[in-house]
Amino acid sequence: MAAFTISEGSGAHRRLRWGAGLLGAAFLIVLPLVIPSVAQIETITQIVCYSVAILGLGLLVGHCGQISIGHSAFVGLGGYTTIILVADHNWPYLATIPVSVLVCLVAGALVGIPALRIRGLYLATVTIAVAALFPVLVNKFPSFTGGPNGKFANEEMTAPDWFFVNPYTPTGPPTDHYYAILVVAALMFLIAHNIVRSRVGRAMHAVRDAPLSAAASGIPVAKVKIFAFAVSAAFAGVAGSLLVIQLPAVSDTRFDLYLSIFLLVALIAGGSASIAGAIPGAIVFVVLRTYIADWAEGLDLLGGRPDGGQIVGILSGALLIAFVFLLPGGVIDGLKALRRRIVEIVPRPPRDWERYRFAGRSRTDQPAVRES
Numbered sequence: 001m002a003a004f005t006i007s008e009g010s011g012a013h014r015r016l017r018w019g020a021g022l023l024g025a026a027f028l029i030v031l032p033l034v035i036p037s038v039a040q041i042e043t044i045t046q047i048v049c050y051s052v053a054i055l056g057l058g059l060l061v062g063h064c065g066q067i068s069i070g071h072s073a074f075v076g077l078g079g080y081t082t083i084i085l086v087a088d089h090n091w092p093y094l095a096t097i098p099v100s101v102l103v104c105l106v107a108g109a110l111v112g113i114p115a116l117r118i119r120g121l122y123l124a125t126v127t128i129a130v131a132a133l134f135p136v137l138v139n140k141f142p143s144f145t146g147g148p149n150g151k152f153a154n155e156e157m158t159a160p161d162w163f164f165v166n167p168y169t170p171t172g173p174p175t176d177h178y179y180a181i182l183v184v185a186a187l188m189f190l191i192a193h194n195i196v197r198s199r200v201g202r203a204m205h206a207v208r209d210a211p212l213s214a215a216a217s218g219i220p221v222a223k224v225k226i227f228a229f230a231v232s233a234a235f236a237g238v239a240g241s242l243l244v245i246q247l248p249a250v251s252d253t254r255f256d257l258y259l260s261i262f263l264l265v266a267l268i269a270g271g272s273a274s275i276a277g278a279i280p281g282a283i284v285f286v287v288l289r290t291y292i293a294d295w296a297e298g299l300d301l302l303g304g305r306p307d308g309g310q311i312v313g314i315l316s317g318a319l320l321i322a323f324v325f326l327l328p329g330g331v332i333d334g335l336k337a338l339r340r341r342i343v344e345i346v347p348r349p350p351r352d353w354e355r356y357r358f359a360g361r362s363r364t365d366q367p368a369v370r371e372s
Contacts, residue, residue, distance in 0.1 A: 005344050013345060032178045041174040042246065043286060048178070048185045049242040051282035054267050055192050055275065056235025061264075062272030063196060064228035065208030066115055069260050070127035073134035074104045074233040076255025078240025080138070080145055083250045087153045093245050097184065100237040108233025112226040131260045135252035150251030153244075181242045188238055193275055195231065204228055262289060265320050271330025280331040288315060 006012045032041045057071050078100035085091040085099060114126050138145045145151060195201050203224050206214035215221045244250060262285055270281025327334050 005346055008345050008347050016343070028182060029179075032175050038174050041178055043290065045174065045178045045181055045246045046243075046290075047279075047282045047286050048181050049239055049246055049282075050263070050266070050285050051278040052185050052188050052242060053236050053239035053263055054270065054281045054285070055188060055278040056232040056239070057263055057267050058272055058274070058278060059192060059195065059204075059235065060228045060232035061267060062274070062277075063201065063208065064204040064225065065211075066112075066225060066228055067120070067124045068127045068229070068232065069124055069257075069264060070111065070130035070134075071232070071236050071263050072255045072257060072259035073130045074108060074236035075240040075243070075259065075263075076134055076138070076250070077107060077233075078104050078237030079244045079250045079255065080151070080240075081237070082241040082244040083151050083153055083248065084144070086244075086248070087151060093241075094180065094184075097238055097241045100241045101234045104233040104237030104240075105230045108236075109226050109230040111233070112229025115225045115229060116222050128257070128260075131257045135256055138252045138255075146250070148252060150249055150254075153248035177246050181245060184238065184242060188235060189275065189278075192235070196275060200224070200227065268320060269323050269330055271332035274330065274332040277330050277332040284319070284331075288319075 006016065031044065035041055035044070053071065053075050056074075057068065060066050060068055081100040081103050082093065082096040085096045086093060111127070111130055115123055118126065139147050141147070142149070196204075203214070203219045204227075206217070206219055207221055207224050211221055214224075240255070243254075265288075266281035266285035267277070268281075269284045270279065271277025323330065
């Protein structure tokens, strides 16, 4: 039994939501100012970047029910778009993000066309092929993409003069990167929230739950699927651009097939059908890819040092199995269950609830209901 009960849509519910949002925003703003280590600021920045990629994957997998294991190709496409425009054409970093969105939007729509005819394991195979083909294409055109040696930008993104962070302090540039990336990521979360709550979002849920019934109800299933693939790829492209802002270097190994697999594991760990689930999923992703790998490489098992990637793969598989059995809805569902022990949000009744309540009684037995 919850200690407090709040009606959905009431003033207390709105205050609770706004208070939690403002508290989270204040925490994210103050966080890099109280962390002394530059490496830790870079790690937090990576979490913000990957949360955008996981958010886009969640729109496709969790909200539309389409499988994709080729998300790394779209992240890489956005990253290469930014680095090419910056290094070869002297574009500002932030100005390349709309171009990455447009390029990945078209690429995602093209990849989504096979989803109109196939599904399940066959669709997963097609998306795996896209992820595996992307590094090959990168190495095929070394004069354009840098090939196996990668591509680098000579100048990093610096803060403008009106920015409230001093770029000349030792922790200035990482902090500048963090705040610029945080603003873009917050905008992407707001866009995803609005998409899910819109008519298109409800159509995506209908296609996910019952595609035949959705088609019988007049929902254009083909357009909804292509839209989901395109928007998911656009979010991945933004994540790729943000990763280049955080570290202005790209290579084929940075956006390989393993990235797609880890993003899918992170999505399941955070909660596939939740907007907020992208944040704990990104934390799991970065911890596995950095801290666990560094810890594994420092071990000495039977006189030999293990490969960090193998240890991360084993732990990722074990973590995936654990979440499927223990927390099918991810970390977010676990946090919601914990919150319900303290505060329970009761759904509000319909606007004409009093009329429906007394609909079965005679006219003389019904109390007077004031017209709204």
